[in-house]
Amino acid sequence: MTEVSERECVTLEELKKKMADFARERDWDQFHSPRNLLLALVGEVGELSEIFQWKGEVPKGLPDWKEEEKVHLGEELSDVLLYLVRLSDICGVDLGKAALRKVQLNAIKYPVKLNNDDNNNNKSFSESD
Numbered sequence: 001m002t003e004v005s006e007r008e009c010v011t012l013e014e015l016k017k018k019m020a021d022f023a024r025e026r027d028w029d030q031f032h033s034p035r036n037l038l039l040a041l042v043g044e045v046g047e048l049s050e051i052f053q054w055k056g057e058v059p060k061g062l063p064d065w066k067e068e069e070k071v072h073l074g075e076e077l078s079d080v081l082l083y084l085v086r087l088s089d090i091c092g093v094d095l096g097k098a099a100l101r102k103v104q105l106n107a108i109k110y111p112v113k114l115n116n117d118d119n120n121n122n123k124s125f126s127e128s129d
């Protein structure tokens with residue numbers, strides 16, 4: 001049986017390598033095309049959505065969820081992440097760098113102390129928290 005290890009932290013680079021190894025060892029590189037990976041990613045987002053479907057709003061931290069439900073949630077979140085990492089790799093995009101750049105762009109687009117409508121497009125959500 002495959003050993004499932006629990007490590008405290010991991011980098012996107014390590015996940016990228018693990019996904020590349022996983023596909024190569026199974027001769028699945030042929031299936032990991034950009035379009036196939038995108039469709040697989042969207043499929044996993046659907047599976048992730050199903051977990052929340054019909055539950056209504058749930059409190060942050062999911063305090064009422066059973067442990068097995070949280071484990072399942074972790075699995076679906078991971079599938080989304082892994083396909084996203086693999087899609088980025090196959091497309092030649094450095095996901096870590098691109099994400100850091102996007103965080104900077106977001107900060108420029110939404111400055112901290114600007115009180116205008118453009119900057120308050122999340123207002124209705126934060127007020128109901």
Ligand SMILES: Nc1ccn([C@H]2C[C@H](O)[C@@H](COP(=O)(O)OP(=O)(O)OP(=O)(O)O)O2)c(=O)n1
Pocket residue numbers: 022028031047078079082083
């Ligand atoms: N051609 C494939 C098939 C699977 N995977 C990897 C990436 C995902 O992390 C996971 C997805 O596996 P499944 O398609 O079996 O999906 P689930 O794990 O969600 O299973 P199920 O849909 O039965 O819940 O396996 C992959 O890299 N390439």
